[in-house]
Amino acid sequence: MGKDFSSALRPAIVMTILFAALLGLAYPLAMTGIGQALFPAQANGSLVRDANGRVIGSTVVGQAFVSARYFQTRPSAAGKGYDGLASSGSNLGPTSQALADRVKADVAARRVEGVTGAIPADLVTASGSGLDPDLSPAAAQAQVARIARVRGIAGERVSALIAVHVVRPLIGDPHVNVLALNRALDALR
Amino acid sequence: MTFQGWFLILLFVGILLALTRPVGLWLHALYEGRRTPLHVVLGPVERGFYRLSGIDPTVEQGWRRYAIHMLLFNTALLMLTYAVLRLQGVLPGNPQGLAGLSPDLAFNTAISFTTNTNWQSYGGEGTMSNLSQMLGLTIHNFLSAATGIALAFALFRGFARREAKAIGNFWADVTRITLYLLLPICIAYTLFLIASGVPQTLAGAVDVSTLEGARQSILLGPVASQEAIKMLGTNGGGFFNANSAHPFENPSALINFVQMLSIFAIGFGLTWTFGKAVGNTRQGWAILAAMVMLFLAGVTVTYAQEAAGNPILHSLGVAGGNMEGKEVRFGIAASALFSVVTTAASCGAVNAMLDSFTPLGGLIPLFNMQLGEVVIGGVGAGIYGFLLFAILAVFVAGLMVGRTPEYVGKKIEAREVKLAVLAIAVLPLVILGFAALSSVVQPGLAGPLNKGPHGFSEILYAFTSAVGNNGSAFAGLTANTPYYNALLGVAMWFGRFFVIVPMLAIAGSLAAKKYTPESAGSFPTTGGLWVGLLVGIILILGGLTFLPSLALGPIADHLSMIRGQLF
Numbered sequence: 001m002g003k004d005f006s007s008a009l010r011p012a013i014v015m016t017i018l019f020a021a022l023l024g025l026a027y028p029l030a031m032t033g034i035g036q037a038l039f040p041a042q043a044n045g046s047l048v049r050d051a052n053g054r055v056i057g058s059t060v061v062g063q064a065f066v067s068a069r070y071f072q073t074r075p076s077a078a079g080k081g082y083d084g085l086a087s088s089g090s091n092l093g094p095t096s097q098a099l100a101d102r103v104k105a106d107v108a109a110r111r112v113e114g115v116t117g118a119i120p121a122d123l124v125t126a127s128g129s130g131l132d133p134d135l136s137p138a139a140a141q142a143q144v145a146r147i148a149r150v151r152g153i154a155g156e157r158v159s160a161l162i163a164v165h166v167v168r169p170l171i172g173d174p175h176v177n178v179l180a181l182n183r184a185l186d187a188l189r
Numbered sequence: 190m191t192f193q194g195w196f197l198i199l200l201f202v203g204i205l206l207a208l209t210r211p212v213g214l215w216l217h218a219l220y221e222g223r224r225t226p227l228h229v230v231l232g233p234v235e236r237g238f239y240r241l242s243g244i245d246p247t248v249e250q251g252w253r254r255y256a257i258h259m260l261l262f263n264t265a266l267l268m269l270t271y272a273v274l275r276l277q278g279v280l281p282g283n284p285q286g287l288a289g290l291s292p293d294l295a296f297n298t299a300i301s302f303t304t305n306t307n308w309q310s311y312g313g314e315g316t317m318s319n320l321s322q323m324l325g326l327t328i329h330n331f332l333s334a335a336t337g338i339a340l341a342f343a344l345f346r347g348f349a350r351r352e353a354k355a356i357g358n359f360w361a362d363v364t365r366i367t368l369y370l371l372l373p374i375c376i377a378y379t380l381f382l383i384a385s386g387v388p389q390t391l392a393g394a395v396d397v398s399t400l401e402g403a404r405q406s407i408l409l410g411p412v413a414s415q416e417a418i419k420m421l422g423t424n425g426g427g428f429f430n431a432n433s434a435h436p437f438e439n440p441s442a443l444i445n446f447v448q449m450l451s452i453f454a455i456g457f458g459l460t461w462t463f464g465k466a467v468g469n470t471r472q473g474w475a476i477l478a479a480m481v482m483l484f485l486a487g488v489t490v491t492y493a494q495e496a497a498g499n500p501i502l503h504s505l506g507v508a509g510g511n512m513e514g515k516e517v518r519f520g521i522a523a524s525a526l527f528s529v530v531t532t533a534a535s536c537g538a539v540n541a542m543l544d545s546f547t548p549l550g551g552l553i554p555l556f557n558m559q560l561g562e563v564v565i566g567g568v569g570a571g572i573y574g575f576l577l578f579a580i581l582a583v584f585v586a587g588l589m590v591g592r593t594p595e596y597v598g599k600k601i602e603a604r605e606v607k608l609a610v611l612a613i614a615v616l617p618l619v620i621l622g623f624a625a626l627s628s629v630v631q632p633g634l635a636g637p638l639n640k641g642p643h644g645f646s647e648i649l650y651a652f653t654s655a656v657g658n659n660g661s662a663f664a665g666l667t668a669n670t671p672y673y674n675a676l677l678g679v680a681m682w683f684g685r686f687f688v689i690v691p692m693l694a695i696a697g698s699l700a701a702k703k704y705t706p707e708s709a710g711s712f713p714t715t716g717g718l719w720v721g722l723l724v725g726i727i728l729i730l731g732g733l734t735f736l737p738s739l740a741l742g743p744i745a746d747h748l749s750m751i752r753g754q755l756f
Binding site: 013014056058063090104129 | 243244255262315379396397400434440446467511514517521664746
């Protein structure tokens with residue numbers, strides 16, 4: 001037993017150092033170098049800039065939209081909402097009073113806007129990350145009447161915008177990126 | 190449930206079945222220490238590692254020496270990570286200027302990553318510097334996975350060898366698995382992830398002025414290089430708090446699909462490697478058949494429950510399935526599938542918040558872990574755990590026909606059965622013991638976010654995940670306290686090494702035995718009867734042990750939900 005132990009000491013220590021250098025430094029640093037060279041946009045967060053070069057978001061990560069003029073994003077449990085330094089779901093369970101209260105309030109707010117019928121589930125539930133960049137086509141459609149009213153444009157034009165922006169992947173559910181949709185909304189005249 | 194949903198699930202299983210033999214063949218080359226095409230490039234690295242650490246890879250080890258070398262290596266890695274995490278504040282690679290971790294959190298995290306658990310009492314964004322993620326955590330993602338596969342190889346040799354003293358060389362196994370399997374795949378995988386929108390940079394957060402004029406900080410980092418091995422090595426520790434639900438870790442349904450495939454690929458392949466090692470690939474397919482049956486049963490329950498949704502929310506006017514804690518780009522089917530994959534394997538990554546699943550939808554992930562994570566399982570750990578159940582199954586079959594049981598040409602005798610029971614008993618003992626304790630003492634009761642039966646589920650889930658070395662969570666539980674950090678740390682260590690040591694002892698004992706050729710009286714271990722017996726033993730053992738605790742948690746929660754009772 002003692003011999004087994006002493007024979008293991010040197011390999012255990014030296015291998016730890018060697019593997020740490022290879023896997024903890026060389027590998028991620030090399031990947032950073034290659035990734036930055038080949039795919040600089042994606043490697044740096046797929047950032048979106050406006051005409052002046054100012055960063056206004058990322059195509060990948062969601063941002064908060066609360067104004068009635070825009071397609072609003074889902075409820076978020078990331079910090080105070082869409083906090084990019086504190087991703088999180090609500091972690092409220094199915095029999096949680098807090099969850100039921102939150103959903104009830106959000107449903108009521110949609111009713112005030114004039115949404116009738118069943119509310120699309122994603123519109124009143126918090127995502128897993130709190131940074132969900134998307135809405136389901138139904139959740140976007142439920143906001144068309146309000147946006148048309150606030151902006152004073154025809155509802156058909158807003159609906160058409162959704163249709164253009166819906167992504168229907170081969171696998172996965174159809175969805176629409178809210179930032180892209182709202183930028184297109186601002187570009188309407 | 191939709192046609193597209195089931196198409197996704199069946200496509201997933203179909204691709205994995207097609208990958209089983211090729212992956213198994215590659216693993217078999219490493220099992221035998223054969224030369225691969227990659228030796229041209231990485232052979233000098235392998236030889237250099239041996240030379241510097243004074244290892245002769247041709248000298249084989251008995252099970253005791255194999256175990257001690259493995260334990261000492263893991264202890265050295267544990268200490269390195271503990272030091273990196275504690276010293277984070279003074280080390281470079283820390284663009285957000287984060288302080289070092291508290292002793293209890295560093296202890297918990299170092300054990301967590303060493304044991305392939307990747308339980309995270311912390312949220313990555315506000316806790317880990319880029320250097321800590323790379324040097325402290327990424328190395329374990331590789332080496333805990335390589336250790337698991339090496340241990341499976343050692344057990345395979347126990348079954349395959351005849352009257353032998355040795356079960357392989359630990360260093361040769363770990364080095365070859367890392368260099369010729371994990372690292373090359375991860376290099377290609379990382380580039381694919383970067384191209385698809387996963388960041389890879391040493392920079393910190395970016396400031397954004399949103400379209401509405403608000404300010405948002407978005408954290409970047411070396412995400413892709415960690416994400417690749419997090420999945421392939423069934424580790425599951427997220428760069429970000431939200432893990433694979435975070436858009437930067439998992440930007441699209443396609444990436445999500447690839448991530449799920451990479452969690453299972455090695456586990457599927459190892460069943461084939463086992464069959465090949467013992468001279469009959471049908472032995473491997475029989476094991477895989479039992480695993481896939483259990484897996485599909487789990488997926489069916491969780492998918493059905495999540496698609497049906499929460500009747501409490503329906504009564505408030507909300508349509509459709511349960512979307513609380515789920516991302517729109519994945520939807521219900523891919524979220525349900527991911528949750529079953531990640532808990533069947535000991536991965537523990539999540540793409541949706543399991544705490545917000547319906548009670549029975551969340552019961553399956555919990556039960557998957559309580560079965561010992563032998564449904565595919567963690568890389569290596571899944572198959573060696575499963576073989577412990579196979580030993581019990583042939584023992585039970587032997588009792589029924591009144592004959593000394595045999596498995597793949599080896600007589601299974603009292604010593605092996607006792608050791609297998611010892612290894613399997615660790616799971617219920619620690620899970621139920623610690624969960625019961627935490628349900629009565631104040632620091633334990635301070636943890637849960639949710640009230641009522643769901644709160645108990647959070648506690649039960651935490652210890653199940655820790656002992657099972659899974660790492661997923663009902664994340665409402667506040668686990669970053671000295672009480673939970675210490676208890677969960679101990680649970681993870683027990684769950685890993687108190688299974689491994691008896692398992693290696695079995696490997697040593699089997700290797701020393703003579704080969705017993707199959708005779709007319711042998712119980713066949715390749716047909717449908719055997720697969721049914723395996724599934725039965727696993728379900729009965731897991732069910733009898735854990736059903737009472739499940740009744741107090743998820744089942745009570747389900748009955749409350751149907752009645753519309755809130756907590």
